[in-house]
Amino acid sequence: MTAIMATTNFGGDEKRYPDVSVGVHQARCVRVIDLGTQRSDYQGEVSWKRQCMIIWEVPSETNNNGEPLTISKFYTLSLHEKSNLGIDLTAWRGRAFTEIEKQGFDIGKLVGVPCMMNVMEGKNGRPRVTSLMPLPKTADIPAQYHESILFSIDDFQKGERGAFNKLADGIRNIVLRSKELENFNADADHTGEDIPDFTNDEDIPF
DSSP, X not given: OOOOOOOSOSTTOOOOOOOOOSEXXXXXXXXXXXXXXXXXXXXXXXXXXXXXXXXXXXXEEEOTTSOEEEEEEEEESXXXXXXXXXXXXXXXXXXXXOHHHXXXXXXXXXXXOEEEEEEEEOXXXXXXXXXXXXXXXXXXXXXXXXXXXXXXXXXXXXXXXXXXXXXXXXXXXXHXXXXXXXXXXXXXXXXXXXXXXXXXXXXXXX
């Protein structure tokens, strides 16, 4: 009897949305998203950590419509020297944080800032951002394509919904799971619709 094989393809022509390729790319931060305090369950231990998401566009990588692809990374909102955010921002800036900066750094300043990015294949086979570097002084990066979005949980709680309404459904759902919004009635309140060269330290705005 002939085996009836099930596959992930439909009609043999299913295509996944293109990913940023492995390698070193020019990139620009286009979105910084405050995800609020999120629940983490690791090996049976539950903890709550303030998290954020940074999204970059990669001009050299495009979809079938010629639009730059984007890639994102989740971070715990911490500047500890061993935290992923602390490590990446220190490398991106090309210098360590001062003691004053460590007391409070506005990551919203990252929006619109270019960098060099190293992308590697993750354990799940999908690309992941592994390191960031300053853009070389002589580099010429194309103009920004995607709209800049800066979302803050604090602004959302004050009734500012513009940035939230521009986020993708999946990201909005993560935000709404945050501890800060556990009593927020999304059905009653949400009315938005989907929308699908630094030469020296003084030039660095963050």
